[in-house]
Amino acid sequence: MAIESINPANGKLLRSFEALTEEAIAEKLALAAETFRTFPAIPLEQRALWMNKLASLLEQEADEIAPTLTLEMGKPIHAARQEVLKCATACRYYAENAARILAPEPIATENSSYLRWDPIGPVLAIMPWNFPFWQVFRFLAPALMAGNVGLLKHSPNVPQCALLIESLVRRAGFPRGSFQSLLIETEQTAAVLADPRVAAVTLTGSVRAGMAVAEQAGRLIKKSVLELGGSDPFIVLPSCDLDAAVETAVRARLINNGQSCIAAKRFIIHEAIYDAFEQRFIAGMEAMKIGDPMKEDTDIGPLSSAKAAETLEQQVNDAIAAGARVLTGGQRMLGEGNYFEPTALTDIPRTSAAYREELFGPVAMLFKVSTIDEAIEIANDTPYGLGASAWTREPAEQQRLIAEIQAGAVFINAMVASDPRLPFGGIKHSGYGRELHALGMREFLNAKTVVLATSR
Numbered sequence: 001m002a003i004e005s006i007n008p009a010n011g012k013l014l015r016s017f018e019a020l021t022e023e024a025i026a027e028k029l030a031l032a033a034e035t036f037r038t039f040p041a042i043p044l045e046q047r048a049l050w051m052n053k054l055a056s057l058l059e060q061e062a063d064e065i066a067p068t069l070t071l072e073m074g075k076p077i078h079a080a081r082q083e084v085l086k087c088a089t090a091c092r093y094y095a096e097n098a099a100r101i102l103a104p105e106p107i108a109t110e111n112s113s114y115l116r117w118d119p120i121g122p123v124l125a126i127m128p129w130n131f132p133f134w135q136v137f138r139f140l141a142p143a144l145m146a147g148n149v150g151l152l153k154h155s156p157n158v159p160q161c162a163l164l165i166e167s168l169v170r171r172a173g174f175p176r177g178s179f180q181s182l183l184i185e186t187e188q189t190a191a192v193l194a195d196p197r198v199a200a201v202t203l204t205g206s207v208r209a210g211m212a213v214a215e216q217a218g219r220l221i222k223k224s225v226l227e228l229g230g231s232d233p234f235i236v237l238p239s240c241d242l243d244a245a246v247e248t249a250v251r252a253r254l255i256n257n258g259q260s261c262i263a264a265k266r267f268i269i270h271e272a273i274y275d276a277f278e279q280r281f282i283a284g285m286e287a288m289k290i291g292d293p294m295k296e297d298t299d300i301g302p303l304s305s306a307k308a309a310e311t312l313e314q315q316v317n318d319a320i321a322a323g324a325r326v327l328t329g330g331q332r333m334l335g336e337g338n339y340f341e342p343t344a345l346t347d348i349p350r351t352s353a354a355y356r357e358e359l360f361g362p363v364a365m366l367f368k369v370s371t372i373d374e375a376i377e378i379a380n381d382t383p384y385g386l387g388a389s390a391w392t393r394e395p396a397e398q399q400r401l402i403a404e405i406q407a408g409a410v411f412i413n414a415m416v417a418s419d420p421r422l423p424f425g426g427i428k429h430s431g432y433g434r435e436l437h438a439l440g441m442r443e444f445l446n447a448k449t450v451v452l453a454t455s456r
Contacts, residue, residue, distance in 0.1 A: 035177030040147035054172035055091035119147035121199030142441035225433030230386025234264035250284035258362035322352035387416035
């Protein structure tokens with residue numbers, strides 16, 4: 001079956017690729033294993049030189065790289081350019097900090113004891129389409145700096161991004177086989193993971209995909225890291241800076257055309273400021289310019305595929321049928337492309353599916369609460385636990401929100417964002433394990449205890 005790159009702005013086929021044959025996959029796995037035999041022995045300083053070169057290529061060629069992201073998955077061109085540059089920051093972070101993260105850690109015992117960090121082998125990365133470069137680089141940069149080698153199974157709708165990333169890694173100087181893109185179908189992935197030469201797996205995707213990968217990895221006793229999306233709360237309490245909260249709320253919902261795991265999706269507003277927030281929020285949503293994502297002044301482009309638009313349309317219609325009220329938008333846009341109106345819903349019944357499921361697109365849900373207790377209760381009433389944003393200037397409220405919200409990250413008076421310096425990951429159905437930071441690098445390292453007994 002062909003792997004197709006389709007422009008979501010107009011539905012036109014850009015390019016198609018044949019999935020790798022079993023023989024071709026076997027060759028790539030053999031190359032990965034052979035490369036790993038020598039790659040960890042390459043001095044860390046040399047790997048850092050290559051990683052900094054990779055960062056320079058991303059920075060110098062961002063304008064040439066960005067259109068591939070936009071054409072394959074529809075993000076506005078300015079956002080695509082920012083994504084490419086953000087990947088460079090991850091490369092530089094790990095190039096500069098790998099020596100510190102990987103340094104042996106002394107352990108106080110009666111003997112000479114320490115902890116060392118060793119790479120474990122080829123790691124399979126199953127990555128999504130919504131941030132086709134960033135999702136890969138936040139795995140790629142720590143993996144290669146740690147001495148592991150990478151195998152990328154990218155989403156089938158962004159094959160040109162996958163191949164471009166592999167090309168950039170090779171041009172930066174990394175050995176052939178240290179990072180390879182596997183253009184394979186979903187059905188072929190299980191066989192790759194089952195191969196004894198693959199040491200571990202990391203996946204960003206749906207809960208269903210995460211369950212399947214976790215189940216297989218568990219049977220194989222292979223380490224796995226999962227990031228499975230979220231339905232992030234955005235809590236606004238009376239003492240907040242309302243102007244900043246509203247401006248950030250609009251951006252937090254509509255980032256990447258609303259297709260971000262850490263986009264704010266459920267806006268939980270105290271009744272004392274609810275009306276003012278709703279009015280300004282709706283105005284902000286309606287002010288967004290929808291159109292050709294290749295144009296610099298476009299705020300919102302299309303959803304990634306016709307299927308994504310159909311799914312979101314069905315979710316919104318189901319919510320309305322269950323009793324939700326539309327404040328703005330609510331419709332899939334007519335004409336070519338997978339466009340959906342910026343939408344806000346309120347009065348969402350607790351019994352409706354939309355109350356707890358993730359709406360992956362430019363659709364916000366607004367909830368009115370009378371107390372911080374009610375806000376926290378609604379925030380936690382979801383199977384997800386990725387990120388949360390809360391707005392208050394009261395220190396006591398800030399500490400309650402930090403302590404009681406069930407999420408992998410809580411941002412106070414700020415928008416949830418990923419950063420190479422900060423651990424990234426979730427709890428509950430948002431997955432387990434962490435990316436980025438030192439924790440992300442160490443997920444796929446062997447924490448080896450060493451004891452050198454004193455002379456007797």
